[in-house]
Each structure stands twice: as C-alpha cells, then as structure tokens.
Amino acid sequence: xxxxxxxxxxxxxxxxxxxxxxxxxxxxxxxxxxxxxxxxxxxxxxxxxxxxxxxxxxxxxxxxxxxxxxxxxxxxxxxxxxxxxxxxxxxxxxxxxxxxxxxxxxxxxxxxxxxxxxxxxxxxxxxxxxxxxxxxxxxxxxxxxxxxxxxxxxxxxxxxxxxxxxxxxxxxxxxxxxxxxxxxxxxxxxxxxxxxxxxxxxxxxxxxxxxxxxxxxxxxxxxxxxxxxxxxxxxxxxxxxxxxxxxxxxxxxxxxxxxxxxxxxxxxxxxxxxxxxxxxxxxxxxxxxxxxxxxxxxxxxxxxxxxxxxxxxxxxxxxxxxxxxxxxxxxxxxxxxxxxxxxxxxxxxxxxxxxxxxxxxxxxxxxxxxxxxxxxxxxxxxxxxxxxxxxxxxxxxxxxxxxxxxxxxxxxxxxxxxxxxxxxxxxxxxxxxxxxxxxxxxxxxxxxxxxxxxxxxxx
Amino acid sequence: xxxxxxxxxxxxxxxxxxxxxxxxxxxxxxxxxxxxxxxxxxxxxxxxxxxxxxxxxxxxxxxxxxxxxxxxxxxxxxxxxxxxxxxxxxxxxxxxxxxxxxxxx
Numbered sequence: 001x002x003x004x005x006x007x008x009x010x011x012x013x014x015x016x017x018x019x020x021x022x023x024x025x026x027x028x029x030x031x032x033x034x035x036x037x038x039x040x041x042x043x044x045x046x047x048x049x050x051x052x053x054x055x056x057x058x059x060x061x062x063x064x065x066x067x068x069x070x071x072x073x074x075x076x077x078x079x080x081x082x083x084x085x086x087x088x089x090x091x092x093x094x095x096x097x098x099x100x101x102x103x104x105x106x107x108x109x110x111x112x113x114x115x116x117x118x119x120x121x122x123x124x125x126x127x128x129x130x131x132x133x134x135x136x137x138x139x140x141x142x143x144x145x146x147x148x149x150x151x152x153x154x155x156x157x158x159x160x161x162x163x164x165x166x167x168x169x170x171x172x173x174x175x176x177x178x179x180x181x182x183x184x185x186x187x188x189x190x191x192x193x194x195x196x197x198x199x200x201x202x203x204x205x206x207x208x209x210x211x212x213x214x215x216x217x218x219x220x221x222x223x224x225x226x227x228x229x230x231x232x233x234x235x236x237x238x239x240x241x242x243x244x245x246x247x248x249x250x251x252x253x254x255x256x257x258x259x260x261x262x263x264x265x266x267x268x269x270x271x272x273x274x275x276x277x278x279x280x281x282x283x284x285x286x287x288x289x290x291x292x293x294x295x296x297x298x299x300x301x302x303x304x305x306x307x308x309x310x311x312x313x314x315x316x317x318x319x320x321x322x323x324x325x326x327x328x329x330x331x332x333x334x335x336x337x338x339x340x341x342x343x344x345x346x347x348x349x350x351x352x353x354x355x356x357x358x359x360x361x362x363x364x365x366x367x368x369x370x371x372x373x374x375x376x377x378x379x380x381x382x383x384x385x386x387x388x389x390x391x392x393x394x395x396x397x398x399x400x401x402x403x404x405x406x407x408x409x410x411x412x413x414x415x416x417x418x419x420x421x422x423x424x425x426x427x428x429x430x431x432x433x434x435x436x437x438x439x440x441x442x443x444x445x446x447x448x449x450x451x452x453x454x455x456x457x458x459x
Numbered sequence: 460x461x462x463x464x465x466x467x468x469x470x471x472x473x474x475x476x477x478x479x480x481x482x483x484x485x486x487x488x489x490x491x492x493x494x495x496x497x498x499x500x501x502x503x504x505x506x507x508x509x510x511x512x513x514x515x516x517x518x519x520x521x522x523x524x525x526x527x528x529x530x531x532x533x534x535x536x537x538x539x540x541x542x543x544x545x546x547x548x549x550x551x552x553x554x555x556x557x558x559x560x561x562x563x564x
Contacts, residue, residue: 006517013511014488020496020504023560030553033507037514037546044517050524059523059536063543070544071551079502079552086509086549089541093515096538100522104531107521119475217505220512229478231518237478238485243512245489250501343498350501357559364562368498 005043006235012036013239017246023363040235049107076358077315080213080348081145087216088138091197094131094223095190098124101230102186108231114181120230121181125174125189127226132193133200134219140201141212145347151206153268159203160267166196203268207389211254211265213348218247250349257343257369259395259405288424291442293454296418299442300326301459303380303416305336307372309409310352311345313386313421317448320359323385326452327361329459339366340373342390342409373410382411385420386448392433402431417441420451503556510549516542 012032019029041060044050074082101124105111110120143149170192177185204212221243228236255262300306308327314320327337339356346352356366376382384391387409394401395408411417412435419441426432435441444451496504519542522535 009514010485013514014492016507016511017489017492017496017504020500020507022497023500023557023562026500026503026557026560027554030503030507030550030557033511033553034550037511037550040514040517041520044520047521049521052524052526055536056520056523056539059540060543063540063545064547067544067546067548068551071548071555074552076556079506079556082548082552083505083509086506086545089545090509090512090515093513093519093538093541093545096534096541097515097518097522100519100531100534100538103534104522104525104529107525107531108518214505217508220509224512224515225482227515227518229475229482231521232474232478233517234478234481235517236514237482239511239514241482241485242489242492243508245486246493246504246508249490249493250505253498253501341499348502348505350499350504353499354502354556354559357556357561360559360561360563362563363499363560366499 002043002047003234005039006233009036009040009043010235010238012039013242017242076354077318078146079351079354080209080346081142083348084138084142084145084213084216087213087220088135088142090220091131091134091136091138091223094220094227095128095135097227098128098131098230099186099190101227102183110230110232116181118178121178122174123226123229125177127223127230128186128190129170129174129193130219130226131223132190133197134216134223136194136197137201137212137219138197138216140198141209141216144201144206145209145213149202151209153205154202155268159199163196163199166192166199170196200266204265205268208258208260208265208268209347210344210349211251211258211260211262214247214250214254215266216247218244218251221245221247254344254349257407259403259407288436288443289439289441290445291418293444293451294458295442296444296451297455297458299381299416299418300330300335300383300455301333303330303335305379306330306338306381306383307376307379307411307414308337308339309382309384309387309391309411310339310341310356311385311387311390312347312351313388314448315346315351315355315386317386319385319447319449319452320355320361322449322452322456324356324359324361326456326459327365329456333459337365338372338375340369340376340409341366342369342387342407345387345390369407369409376410376413379414381416381418382414383418383420384411385452388421388426388433389431391435392431393435394431394433411435412438412440415440418444420444420446420448422447500557500560503553506549506553506556510546510553513542513545513549516546 016029016033019025225240395406519538
C-alpha cells in the first residue's frame with residue numbers, strides 16, 4: 001500500500017514538471033507538486049515506522065513557519081540567493097538523513113549498526129558526499145549572489161591539484177568506511193566533502209552564477225537519489241532523478257547560452273582572465289554619443305516598433321515597473337512594444353521573465369532570443385536597459401574576445417539603439433562593448449530607473 | 460548454480476538492479492519533461508524542483524519516528540525541520556511567481 005501511494009506521489013511530481021510547459025497550466029502543476037508532497041508525508045507518517053508524533057509535528061511546523069515567512073517576504077530580485085539558500089538546506093538534510101541511517105540502520109532494514117550491507121554503505125557515502133558538497137557549495141553561491149563574498153573568482157595556485165587530492169581522499173575514505181564502518185570515518189567523509197564543496201564554487205566568477213545555481217539544483221537532486229538508493233525508497237530515487245536531470249539540463253542551456261564548456265565553468269577563474277584582457281582592449285579612446293531623456297522619448301514616440309532588452313541591471317535598479325509604464329505609454333501611442341530576453345539575462349535561468357511578470361508585463365509580449373533575434377533588423381528602436389555583454393557584437397565578430405561564439409541579441413541591427421547605462425564601464429564579463437561607439441547608438445547615462453522615469457515624464 | 464543466483468537471473472537482477480532501473484527510467488522521464496518546459500518558466504522550475512527534492516523528508520520522518528530519543532532520532536528531527544523550510548518556502552515562492560504570469564488584454 002505504502003509503495004502504491006509513493007508511486008502516486010512520484011506521478012504527481014512528474015505532472016507538476018509537465019505543467020510548467022505553459023504559463024496556463026503551470027499553477028495547476030504546482031498544485032500537483034503540493035499534493036504529491038502531502039501524499040508522501042502523510043503516507044510516511046501513517047506507516048508503522050513512525051510511533052511518536054509530538055516532536056515531529058513541532059519540527060514540521062517550526063520549519064514550515066520559517067519557510068513560509070521567508071517565501072512571502074523575499075523580493076523577486078533576490079530569488080537566486082533564495083534558491084541557493086534552499087539548495088543548501090536540501091544538501092544538509094541529505095547529510096543528516098544519511099547520518100541517521102548510519103546510526104540506526106535497523107529502521108531502514110539495511111543491516112545493524114557496525115554491520116551495514118556493503119551496497120548500502122556505498123550508496124550512503126555517495127549520498128552524504130553529494131549532500132555535503134551541495135551544502136557548502138550553495139552557501140558559497142549564496143554568499144556571492146548576496147555579495148557577502150566577492151563575485152570575483154577566487155583563484156590560488158595549486159587549487160586544482162588540491163581539489164583532485166580531496167577527491168581522491170574522499171574515494172579512499174569511502175573504501176575505508178566499507179571495511180571499518182566507524183563513525184569517525186563517516187564524519188571524516190562529511191568534513192572532506194564540505195571542504196570540497198566550498199573549494200569547488202569559490203573560483204567561479206559572478207558571470208557564471210546561472211550555471212552554478214543550476215548545477216547545485218542538479219546536485220541536490222542526485223543527493224536525494226543517493227539517499228533513496230540507501231533507504232531502498234523508489235519515491236526518493238524517482239524524485240531525485242527528476243530534479244537531477246532538470247538541473248543538468250538547465251546547466252547545459254546556460255552553458256550553451258554563454259558558449260562555455262561545462263568543464264571550463266567548473267574549473268573557474270573566468271571573470272579574472274577577462275578583466276585583464278578588457279583593460280587592454282579599452283586602450284584607444286573612442287567616443288560615444290549620448291543623449292537626454294527627451295531625445296530618447298522623441299525617438300521612442302516616433303518609432304513604429306520598439307524592442308526592450310532588459311538585463312540584470314534593470315532588476316538592481318528596480319526599474320522594471322518604470323519600464324512597463326514606458327511600454328504602456330508607447331503602446332497607447334500605437335507603437336509595437338516587445339521584450340527580448342537572453343537566456344543568461346539575470347542571475348538564474350528565467351529570472352528576467354519573473355521580474356517582468358512581477359511588473360505586470362503580459363507574458364505574450366516577452367520573447368526568447370531565438371524567437372525575436374531576426375526581428376531586430378526591422379525594428380526602429382532597441383531599448384537596452386541593464387544588459388551589456390549579451391548585446392556585445394564582439395560575440396559574433398571578434399574571435400579573440402572571451403565571449404566569442406556566445407549567442408548575442410542583434411540589437412545593433414535595429415535603426416537606433418538606446419543604451420541605458422551608468423557609464424562606459426565593461427559588464428560582468430569584464431570586456432568593452434563596441435556597441436557603445438556605433439553611429440546608431442545613443443547612450444543614456446544614469447540610473448536605469450531614473451532615466452526610464454524621465455522618459456516616461458517626457459512622453 | 461546457487462538457488463539464489465537462479466532466482467536473481469529469473470528476476471533480471473537483485474534489489475539494486477530494480478532501483479537502478481527505476482532510476483534510469485526516471486532520468487529519461489525527467490529529460491523529456493524538462494525539455495518541454497518553456498524557458499520563461501525556468502525560475503519556477505528551479506524553485507519547484509528544489510521544493511520536491513525535499514521529499515528527502517520521507518527518510519527523515521522514518522529516522523525521527525521511534526518513541527525513544529537517540530542520536531538517529533535527533534538527526535532525523537533536524538532534517539525534518541530543514542526539509543520543511545524548503546517544502547513550504549519552495550512551494551509558496553513558486554506559487555507567488557506563477558501567479559504573476561498573466562496575459563493582459
């Protein structure tokens with residue numbers, strides 16, 4: 001009976017992901033996920049394994065209240081940090097469950113303490129190692145996104161050999177645990193994995209955070225999977241596999257959108273090399289044309305079609321509401337207004353879509369790179385706000401550029417490019433954008449929100 | 460051949476193989492389902508997968524289940540609380556996001 005209910009819960013989770021194929025069905029999908037979870041928890045609570053309820057209910061409620069408050073209060077701009085923090089909790093929970101199974105294997109039918117089945121020990125070690133790596137890795141990612149730690153890649157000599165050594169040590173410890181089954185070895189595995197998790201994420205720069213966060217998403221799934229194997233629980237195995245492959249696909253999409261190999265992201269140090277290269281490139285001074293909000297308003301009002309290209313800068317300046325207001329005014333004036341989103345705009349996959357949705361932009365006005373890119377050539381004005389590297393033509397034309405080969409939004413093909421930016425400083429990848437100096441580009445210097453509000457006033 | 464091995468051969472492998480088959484099939488299901496998710500909803504996809512990976516709470520509940528207090532139960536209770544933060548937080552933030560995706564006339 002339990003097995004059937006667990007199976008039903010797994011199916012609910014699959015339907016939940018399936019629902020996300022369209023915004024219309026997505027809410028129903030989330031309800032499936034909630035039902036699946038309720039079913040899983042209810043089934044377990046009703047099983048003979050659970051004999052005392054008081055403390056469990058207390059723990060559930062305490063966690064539930066904390067989670068609810070955080071989820072209701074969080075600003076949508078801080079979503080990536082929140083997700084990173086949540087990933088760390090899954091990792092830690094996996095470590096704790098594995099430890100619990102190590103101390104009381106009888107409860108799960110995998111042997112007795114000191115004599116746990118070899119297969120279970122291997123699965124347990126893998127689960128606990130991935131869990132611990134997810135835990136510290138996510139904490140570092142959280143720190144970087146929250147800007148508690150520098151977004152710059154932290155590289156030091158001997159980093160990769162050290163990581164390799166830790167990886168080997170981990171494998172050795174797992175082998176030792178299988179023969180000795182001592183608690184000290186178990187916790188040593190945890191300690192080495194915790195260290196490894198932090199060291200793996202520290203050298204990865206801020207620009208690669210969308211990949212990192214997707215990858216940690218994937219890890220949290222594999223950790224659940226490992227625990228599922230240990231406990232012979234197919235619900236955990238299925239769910240972990242779903243989450244694991246979801247995160248892996250997102251990492252792949254993000255890597256492709258930046259034309260970066262997954263391995264090179266993982267090895268880290270991207271922002272550091274690029275910054276020095278960018279400094280040299282900026283050598284000869286070129287001149288950029290700048291304009292006022294009134295000039296911009298005039299151009300926008302007289303355009304037939306406008307494509308707005310938002311980036312993370314828009315979110316930082318909290319300019320999304322002003323942007324939507326500008327879009328509304330233009331639409332009223334008969335201008336065709338659309339939004340173009342690069343896959344790596346923002347700091348996690350789909351972040352920009354959420355921010356625009358929050359500002360009440362209708363989702364059918366928002367387009368992905370592949371769907372809108374060829375329309376720039378027939379567009380009068382491209383309004384770039386808070387995006388930079390994803391519009392840099394060097395991605396197409398300059399084989400020496402660190403972003404060469406990365407898919408680029410062809411904003412320069414439109415008649416006029418309005419580029420809202422504080423200064424001519426390079427973007428996240430640390431490289432100069434030649435778009436600033438094109439004849440059809442007008443720079444609008446200033447804070448994204450203030451500039452947009454001034455345009456709204458002028459309209 | 461040992462009787463045990465004959466039985467294993469007849470069933471196509473032991474308990475591990477059964478779990479492993481489920482795992483591989485689930486990876487395939489995940490692969491196809493996730494590719495069909497619209498890129499606009501990749502953030503909710505992340506938060507909802509995060510929430511459902513907390514299904515690990517099932518293991519935590521079993522550890523926290525016994526009437527007597529011991530190391531394992533303490534660890535289990537901590538894991539229950541952590542997973543609960545994730546479950547409630549993850550689903551609510553997903554719902555908040557999805558509620559914003561509207562089509563305006």
